[in-house]
Amino acid sequence: MKAAILYWSKSGNTEKAALAIKAGLEASGVGVTYRRVEEAGDLEWFDYDLVCVGFPSYQFHPPEPVVAYLKNKSGEYRQQGRLKLGSPRIPGKHALIFCTYSGPHTGINEAIPAGKYVGQFFDHLGFEVEDEWYLVGEFHGKEDRSTQGRLGDIRGKPTPEDLSKIREDTVRLISRLK
Numbered sequence: 323m324k325a326a327i328l329y330w331s332k333s334g335n336t337e338k339a340a341l342a343i344k345a346g347l348e349a350s351g352v353g354v355t356y357r358r359v360e361e362a363g364d365l366e367w368f369d370y371d372l373v374c375v376g377f378p379s380y381q382f383h384p385p386e387p388v389v390a391y392l393k394n395k396s397g398e399y400r401q402q403g404r405l406k407l408g409s410p411r412i413p414g415k416h417a418l419i420f421c422t423y424s425g426p427h428t429g430i431n432e433a434i435p436a437g438k439y440v441g442q443f444f445d446h447l448g449f450e451v452e453d454e455w456y457l458v459g460e461f462h463g464k465e466d467r468s469t470q471g472r473l474g475d476i477r478g479k480p481t482p483e484d485l486s487k488i489r490e491d492t493v494r495l496i497s498r499l500k
């Protein structure tokens with residue numbers, strides 16, 4: 323199996339999750355291509371069995387550079403005739419979405435719309451979205467949002483334990499897909 327991890331991260335939370343997924347994939351014997359979205363313009367999604375996409379939630383959306391990347395890539399695939407009505411499944415093509423968030427106002431509801439939105443780019447092309455993982459991360463630089471929000475005191479998240487769980491969940495995901 324071949325996997326790609328594409329991620330965008332400003333303050334490091336999503337990058338930690340991306341590295342935990344990478345560790346889980348490698349422990350499962352999966353070959354991994356690991357790229358920031360900024361460096362992934364030429365990466366061909368269809369070359370991989372599993373594409374993992376990670377980003378933070380910004381106002382319940384993915385950040386603008388992530389949206390631009392996904393729109394650009396799906397525009398290319400549309401031009402190539404790969405976006406088909408009915409979005410038939412392509413056997414063996416899987417996607418994993420991971421979104422980090424701080425949920426200062428409405429908790430996980432701030433992340434789910436972003437995760438669903440990104441998943442649709444893959445679903446439209448025939449990839450099966452195997453899972454969406456939502457991981458709480460400290461809101462760096464805005465302490466009240468890490469202490470007084472709906473999720474309480476989230477300073478230090480994701481913790482090493484949170485990241486171990488991501489690694490283990492990745493191993494479980496791969497054993498299900500193999």
Ligand SMILES: Cc1cc2nc3c(=O)[nH]c(=O)nc-3n(C[C@H](O)[C@H](O)[C@H](O)COP(=O)(O)O)c2cc1C
Pocket residue numbers: 330331332333334335336337377378379380381382422423424425426429432433458459460461462
């Ligand atoms: C400009 C900005 C806007 C954000 N908006 C939200 C938001 O609407 N909801 C939320 O849950 N977290 C929000 N966050 C928090 C981030 O989603 C969260 O801390 C994330 O884990 C950061 O990921 P990163 O460290 O990989 O950049 C925002 C952070 C920034 C910097």
